[in-house]
Amino acid sequence: MHAWPASEVPALPGKGRDLRIHDTATGGPVTLDPGPVARIYVCGITPYDATHMGHAATYNAFDLVQRVWLDTKRQVHYVQNVTDVDDPLLERANRDGQDWTELAERETSLFREDMTALRMLPPQHYIGAVEAIPGIVPLVERLRDAGAAYELDGDVYFSVESDPHFGGVSHLDAEAMRLLSAERGGDPERPGKKNPLDPMLWMAAREGEPRWDGRSLGPGRPGWHIECVAIALDHLGMGFDVQGGGSDLAFPHHEMGASHAHALTGEHPYAKAYVHAGMVALHGEKMSKSKGNLVFVSALRRQGVDPAAIRLTLLAHHYRSDWEWTDAVLDEAVERLARWRAAVSRPDGPPADALVEEVRAALADDLDAPAALRAVDRWAALQERGGGTDEGAPGVVSRTVDALLGVAL
Template sequence: MHAWPASEVPALPGQGRDLRIHDTATGGLVTLDPGPVARLYVCGITPYDATHMGHAATYNAFDLVQRVWLDTKRQVHYVQNVTDVDDPLLERAVRDGVDWTALAEQETALFREDMTALRMLPPQHYVGAVEAIPGIVPLVERLRDAGAAYELEGDTYFSVEADPHFGSVSNLDAAAMRLLSAERGGDPGRPGKKNPLDPMLWMAAREGEPSWDGASLGRGRPGWHIECVAIALDHLGMGFDVQGGGSDLAFPHHEMGASHAQALTGEFPMAKAYVHAGMVGLDGEKMSKSKGNLVFVSQLRREGVDPAAIRLALLAHHYRSDWEWTDQVLRDALARLERWRAAVSRPDGPSAEALVEQIREALANDLDSPAALDAVDSWAALQQETGGTDPGAPGVVSRTADALLGVAL
């Protein structure tokens, strides 16, 4: 599966700072010190509907992570999956009377278009669950043969007790885990499981649903969590720098994935930091496909909204915060974009050297994009009030906004 084209990232003078970011597993800020190549895995979409603002906010957060690392002169090895076979996709295809593969291809293509428009840097490896199945099956067999998995009525489950570190990502108690498992795709009430929290690794073929050859597992399809584990281990290995996604993935998805990988390899941890973006709401509720309360990136683009304004609307909120999408949020972003473009359109302006360092400092401090926007606002206001005599300043500001914030002026 191919990703989307990369926008050019302008080179800036000097060098960025190492990133301090909130790690869900430890509950505090950690300073990341990758080697020459920083390794990032971000969980991708289940392509049964268009990209909404919640998706965009999550991928914007990890785009900033990439940009901060690139500014430190590191390379970034970024991997993202596409869950192109799963219950929500199959259910939507049945509801709409369309082929599930065509639906997945259609929505994945639209996602690529949205990411391109928003100037999100693409992953080096963009991998669908279906294409990963040949690598998933041997991992499930290894877990089973090691006693970390078991069969139940043809399905294969992972035993959470096989990983002594289970629970160390989300730090939730058993009652909270069981509640979230039921809400987020698990089946804690199924009779016969060794532990109600045990997640499915391989689902035996169901009538009328797609299935693949699972060798000794029989025909079926992979569970949700093992998909990402197989892709991450294949392309990044254990101990990669950041596992990312929305805050609703901390449990069960990232918790279970970490335990799968740790049971497979005997190594800990799967990732050095587990980083989670907040949820975007609309009309008082989390924006989600299941609720249907969505604002789509593609719809805004069709209405003529500049993607740079959409990006500024996202950047105006700290990535870890939960926030509400409103018409005013977009109006504010459009006004900010107009001010910034007017400021950099002048032939000269106030010196921008300090501004570059202010933005670097803000982003290195747990991706504080609102502080970065405030810094540019202050420069633009000074440009408006007094102007300046530095002919290079507008260009420096424009390149910095592009390189570090992904905003094309």
């Protein structure tokens, strides 16, 4: 599966700072010190109802991670998946009378267009769950043969008790896990499971549903968590730098994925840091497909909203915060974009070297994009008052905003 075209990232003078970021697993900040190649895996969309603002906020956060690393003169090895077969996708296709493969391809294509418009840097490997199935089946067989998985009426479940580190990502108690499991795709009430929290690795073929050759597992399709693990281990290996996604993925998805990897490899940790973006609300409730309270990037683009203004709306909120989309926050971003573009269009301005370092420092401190925006606001305000005669300053500011914030002025 192909990703989307990359926008050019301008090179800035000097060198950026190492990223200090909040790690869900430790509950506090960690300073990441990757080698020459930083490795990141971000969980992708289930391709229906793409791309809503919750998606955009999540991928904006991890785009900033990439930009900070690139500014430290590292290479970035970024992997993202597409969950292009899953219960919610099949349910939506059935509801709307569509072929599920056509729905997945259409929404994935729309997602690519939106990511391109928002100037999100693409992954080096963009992998669909379906194309990963030949690599998933052997992993499920290995887990079963090692005693870390078991069969139940033809389905194969992972035993969470096989991983001594289980619970180390989300740090939730058993009851909270059970409730979230039921809410987020698990089946804790199914009779016969060894532990209510055990997640499915391989679902035996159901009537009227897609199926693939599972070798000794029989025909069926993979569970949600093992898909990402297979892709991440194949392209990044154990101990990669950042596992990323929305905060609703900490449990069960990232917790279960880590346990699958620990049981498969005997190594720990799966990822050095687990980084989670906050949720975006509309009308007082988290944006969700089930509630239908979604604001779509593509719809805003069709209305003539500049994608740079959409991106500035996202950047105005700290990536870990939960916030609400309103017309007012978009209007503020449109006004900010106009001020910045007017400021950099002048032939000279206040010196910008300090601004570059302010933006670098803000982003290195747990991706504090709102602080970075305020720094640019201050420079633009000085520019409006005629605060300098540095002919190169507007270009430096424009390149800084482009390279580190992904906004083209």
